[in-house]
Amino acid sequence: MARWRPILTTLIACLALVLMPARPAVAEADSAFSLQGFGTLGLARTTSDDVEYVRDISQPRGIDKDWDALIDSVLGLQAAWRFMPQLEAVVQATSRYRYDKTFTPEIAWAYVKYDPLPNLSLRAGRLGTEFFMMADSRWVGYSFLTVRPPGDYFWYLPFYSIHGADAAISLPMGESVLRAKAFYGLSNGKIPLADEQWDISGSPMLGGYLEYQFGPWTARASYANIRFERDLPFSPVLMKARGFPLSAQDARFLSTRDTRTHYYSLGVVYDSGPWQAQLMLNHIDQGNNALESSDGGYLLGGYRIGEFTPYLGYSWVLSKSRPNAPSAVAAYFMQDSHADQQTTFAGMRWDFARNVAFKAQWDGIRGEASSLFPYRQDNRTRWDGKMDVFSLTLDFVF
Amino acid sequence: MSIRRPILRCAMFCLLILSAAQAWAEIVVVVNARCGVAAMTRNEVINIFFGRNRQYFNGVEAQPVDLTDANPERARFYSLLVGKDLSEINAYWSRQVFSGRAQPPVKVGSAEEVIKWVVSHPGGIGFVDLSKADARVRVVYELAP
Numbered sequence: 440m441a442r443w444r445p446i447l448t449t450l451i452a453c454l455a456l457v458l459m460p461a462r463p464a465v466a467e468a469d470s471a472f473s474l475q476g477f478g479t480l481g482l483a484r485t486t487s488d489d490v491e492y493v494r495d496i497s498q499p500r501g502i503d504k505d506w507d508a509l510i511d512s513v514l515g516l517q518a519a520w521r522f523m524p525q526l527e528a529v530v531q532a533t534s535r536y537r538y539d540k541t542f543t544p545e546i547a548w549a550y551v552k553y554d555p556l557p558n559l560s561l562r563a564g565r566l567g568t569e570f571f572m573m574a575d576s577r578w579v580g581y582s583f584l585t586v587r588p589p590g591d592y593f594w595y596l597p598f599y600s601i602h603g604a605d606a607a608i609s610l611p612m613g614e615s616v617l618r619a620k621a622f623y624g625l626s627n628g629k630i631p632l633a634d635e636q637w638d639i640s641g642s643p644m645l646g647g648y649l650e651y652q653f654g655p656w657t658a659r660a661s662y663a664n665i666r667f668e669r670d671l672p673f674s675p676v677l678m679k680a681r682g683f684p685l686s687a688q689d690a691r692f693l694s695t696r697d698t699r700t701h702y703y704s705l706g707v708v709y710d711s712g713p714w715q716a717q718l719m720l721n722h723i724d725q726g727n728n729a730l731e732s733s734d735g736g737y738l739l740g741g742y743r744i745g746e747f748t749p750y751l752g753y754s755w756v757l758s759k760s761r762p763n764a765p766s767a768v769a770a771y772f773m774q775d776s777h778a779d780q781q782t783t784f785a786g787m788r789w790d791f792a793r794n795v796a797f798k799a800q801w802d803g804i805r806g807e808a809s810s811l812f813p814y815r816q817d818n819r820t821r822w823d824g825k826m827d828v829f830s831l832t833l834d835f836v837f
Numbered sequence: 838m839s840i841r842r843p844i845l846r847c848a849m850f851c852l853l854i855l856s857a858a859q860a861w862a863e864i865v866v867v868v869n870a871r872c873g874v875a876a877m878t879r880n881e882v883i884n885i886f887f888g889r890n891r892q893y894f895n896g897v898e899a900q901p902v903d904l905t906d907a908n909p910e911r912a913r914f915y916s917l918l919v920g921k922d923l924s925e926i927n928a929y930w931s932r933q934v935f936s937g938r939a940q941p942p943v944k945v946g947s948a949e950e951v952i953k954w955v956v957s958h959p960g961g962i963g964f965v966d967l968s969k970a971d972a973r974v975r976v977v978y979e980l981a982p
Contacts, residue, residue, distance in 0.1 A: 473940070475934060475935075477931060477935055515935060517934065517935060519940065521940075527940075529937055531935065531937070548937055550937065552937070557891035557892045557898040557899070558890065558891050558892055562937070566937070567936055567937060569936075573932070575936040575937070575938075576931075576932045576935055576936040579931055579932060579935045579936070581927075581928055581931050582928050582929070582931045582932035582935070583928070583932070607938075609889060609890055609891070611884065611890040611892065611894075614878055614880035614881060614884075615880070616884055616889045616890050618889075652884075652889055653880070654880050654883070655919075711919070711920065712919070712920025712921070713920065743922065743925070746924075790922065790924035790925075793906065793923075793924070793927075794924075794927060796924070796928075836927065836931045
């Protein structure tokens with residue numbers, strides 16, 4: 440019940456905002472100051488009590504057979520102040536279920552944006568990262584078709600922001616536009632592991648992408664890497680569970696400190712009239728023994744009929760196990776990062792009112808019993824890798 | 838009474854024709870007559886109204902202006918330009934805004950204000966019914982229904 444109270448409060452606050460008769464339309468950008476927001480009220484359940492299902496691995500606990508608002512509900516607020524034509528300051532705060540099992544609001548981004556030329560934009564401060572296409576709007580449910588970004592593609596991306604800078608340039612080439620972006624900064628955040636947290640703050644991240652847009656087509660290739668500053672907290676997890684710490688040999692073998700992980704991705708989006716289609720592929724190359732390298736992707740298509748957009752999708756992820764564990768304990772931790780599953784999903788988005796959408800979705804996850812990385816609280820002896828997820832969301836912007 | 842009825846009918850008929858003509862009127866994209874742009878293609882118009890490109894071919898900064906949802910021309914413009922509903926346009930901009938990439942074009946309340954904006958900004962660009970376009974602006978693209 441205690442877990443529901445903040446959600447309920449958020450829900451009432453959101454409804455009040457959405458239903459307020461004289462709310463300003465999205466982005467009355469003619470004033471120098473703008474205040475805008477987004478949110479989602481989400482309910483979801485699965486058909487298994489053997490694992491807990493999360494939206495991405497930034498969440499320490501997930502959901503099982505009971506309907507729960509835990510994983511998808513979010514409220515975000517953005518204040519933007521354009522104090523000169525080329526200069527803008529933006530602060531965005533969000534409240535969602537996060538690494539410490541609370542909905543504590545946090546400053547998601549806070550930056551200054553300077554556009555020295557119409558097609559050149561420079562930002563500095565706390566910034567969202569675009570490791571993959573659309574990764575920096577993952578929580579803005581109203582902006583996309585599905586109830587949540589396909590998990591097989593996005594689960595392994597718990598990075599949300601950096602303290603750093605980025606530069607983006609758009610080059611019009613006749614009717615098409617080429618866009619390039621690069622970013623560098625120190626990561627900011629924590630990733631939960633059992634009851635412990637892996638502090639990734641201070642880990643340097645570097646990345647960029649090249650994007651080509653022509654009419655309804657957008658294609659993007661991107662690359663990013665992170666060099667971890669610290670080891671995963673395996674030792675304290677083991678201490679709590681079994682009463683002894685990690686051996687020196689295992690600790691050395693599983694070390695992530697000063698290792699670099701590389702992220703590659705390719706995306707193609709087609710968006711024309713009632714049609715929307717996306718194909719995304721990624722490859723994650725882990726530079727350590729604790730986490731497995733993986734390949735993932737998804738295909739999504741939707742067709743709008745009036746206020747309704749039915750959609751269908753398929754996603755997959757497969758990671759590569761390392762056979763060289765020095766001990767049974769190390770092997771146990773390494774198994775935890777294995778993923779091998781495919782998901783078929785189908786749903787409907789209903790744009791029933793201005794700036795509000797209702798979505799319902801089914802996910803059929805069909806994987807191997809060894810596919811543990813995406814989940815929490817796994818019961819390894821019973822989990823068979825297969826379950827269905829049912830989700831309902833109400834997404835809005837204001 | 839018997840005289841009034843045909844007059845009433847005629848008036849209603851005229852109103853119908855008028856409103857039909859209004860609904861089928863062409864929407865045109867207009868720019869500030871001094872910005873140096875004579876014509877644009879559909880994709881060039883899309884690139885500017887969706888914030889992908891902020892410059893005309895000659896380097897002048899494009900300053901697009903949009904209409905509020907209360908104007909039926911807004912829904913017709915995006916429907917004719919990209920075949921999208923306003924909910925999809927708003928979803929597109931919510932992604933740009935909340936990812937911190939860009940703010941949408943300024944919105945004004947009427948066609949007269951669109952013309953006023955276009956005339957008063959060197960790179961102004963907007964859309965209006967063909968009948969509202971006057972000599973102060975230049976038509977660079979026509980959206981036939």
